Amino acid sequence: MNSHLNAEAYGPAPKASIAEIAGRVRRLRLEMEQASVDLMVLTSKANIQYFSGWPNGGDRTRPSLLLVGRSGVGLVAPRMYESLIEPMGLQCDAHLYSGFVPQWTEMAVATSQSMVGNAAKIGLDYGQDHAGAGSLPLIDGLSRNADVVEAGNIIWNVRVIKSDFELRLIRASLDLANRAFDNVLPLLKPGVTELSVYQELQFDLIRNGADKIEPFPVIFGRNAFAYGRRPTDRRLEIGDYIWTDFYHSYGGYGADRNRTARMGAPSAAERDAYTAVRHVTHEVCRGIRAGSTCGDAYALFETLWKSAGLTKLFGAGRIGHGGGLDFTEPPSIAPTSAEVIKPGMVLHVEPKLETDHGVFQFEEVICVGADQNQFLSVLSPAELPVVGS
Template sequence: MNIDTLLENCDAVLITSPHNLQYFSGFAGGEGFCLLSSSSKTIFVDSRYTVEAESECIGFEVIEFGGGNLFELITEQLNKISAKVICYEDLYLTVATFNRMKEKLDGMSFLPLGDKADVIRSVKTDAEIALLREAERIGYMAFEQVLPMIRLGMTENDLAAELEYQMRKLGASGNAFDTIAISGKKTAMPHGRPDGKRLEYGDFVTMDFGCLYKGYCSDMTRTVVMGEASPKQIEVYNTVLAAQLEGLKAIKAGIVAKDADYAARRIIEEAGYGSCFGHSLGHGVGMLIHEQPNLSPRSETVLVPNMIVTCEPGIYIPGFGGVRIEDMVVVKENGCENLTYSTKELIICG
């Protein structure tokens, strides 16, 4: 990766967020302070992580701190490289830590990093794409395992637990976010939460879930119907599916993100459900479940090859229910490669 962008207008950048620590230093322990300059790479960790950092951070000097001497050690390092301006992660550093840093690193100027690291991370390397591909495979394999278990009378919590259990069995280290497994009228809430509600005849059931695999997230959504689908359910489902397919067709290098959003949104608007699709078409996925680029109606970001994004239109009707269908894709020169293999035909369960 290119750290020159990070070092624009500053002498050193201090990385503190878990995902950027892993991305820029290799350190996967989550808690540490990574100082990058054009001439040095240093990571400061406490004794819980010294051994780990020494094995993970290739080309880095690992400095162990303890007993409140962190900022003294950082100051020593900054003096060594004659740094005057230090860039910090304003999006992630707490105000408390920032204030402490300002007080301890007396005489330094501070520059916010903004979204520079996020923009760098939005275009994936081949190694990252391989990890995201495997993460998504774990997700859809778990879905295939769970589909035949979906029965009338089971609770949403049971369903969420099965999805998470299967992902873990398939190699995930955790969940990428809180699993959504909701049914009936609750499916009108895009981010509804599972509870003890039982799956009933005629319910839509929306499952939006993802795993963590070697620090990378997966994300997919499928909606099924219990027992039998009503004509209106079929109409809503097919409208979302048509929009999702249009969105996938639009996603390719060179398109402006808002135009990809509109390609899908137009289908939903023309079917008369425009007011029922409040969120964006999709988002980037990587070490974070939601990262750049944002495929929103306002996003001017131009997609480039090897971005990984979701395509997830939905229709949500209060008092009736909702449908969302989500795949995760790699942006290519002339289209996109879908990493989510599960069927999108309307599935009847129970």
């Protein structure tokens, strides 16, 4: 089984410092200046939290919103949260509204005009991997006196580079995934259901400090896996593989960590497949270089995969992606990706092999360094975890 980073349960996650938030805003303003954007309107919970520290942006009925100008920062939030804002020490002007989405929209438009006036260029958190949380009335209101543009790339140019503070939270979140899997694995025996194992994993995650759990798959089988499906009452049988992909967070930072095991002793061919895919995954992690492109990383993977005699790659279109406050973030490690890999990026590398006997996958997570990459999680076990033998 894995060793773990922390022997005790994790306590409440630390909050980003004023200096941490100020550095993020400063970097965002540099990107805004290069793109000639006068004001950023941030509507998604992750973006609001990242650039202000305000954690209450995800309420669909009474939403919040952050406006970042060239000099000022404004938070539009429900008046019901007034007593929470000042104690948090947020470095922004609070604009409070009473009501629901129509009043939020009104306040947001009025605040944007007070910050930049007319004939401005406003960037919204829409675009690649950004769907925002706005509404047509908000866009219409902002567009009356400004040019509204997608600003996903501006935001990602800042967010893809992780600070030491963020890396600590990501490490903790990944550690929680490893601990839950290793703690629950000895409980597995023929006849347990996917749903019961899923519940045990959830209990362990919460008990040890996870602050949020999204629905995640726990799947039993030997082939033809439907990776996106929810756990069912399917019962574990000898010869089955147990496949999981964790979606929880600590301090808001997601784990997205895959783990696998087998019920009953595997064949020599299965052990060989496990070893080969693990080796390729780790070599890709070590071989990724700052300054190269994600397409280059994929080409390295292809070379290693073929050299290992592996052929049946699961066709997901990419073998890795970024991660952070969102479970999946840019960039994508894909064949034609021209995205440049930079020091400070967090990358999840997870090629998947399916055979007639099972599924072999290792989602390893690295922080790209200027000279050498750093694994953020204890590596997947050197030998295939086996239960019930």
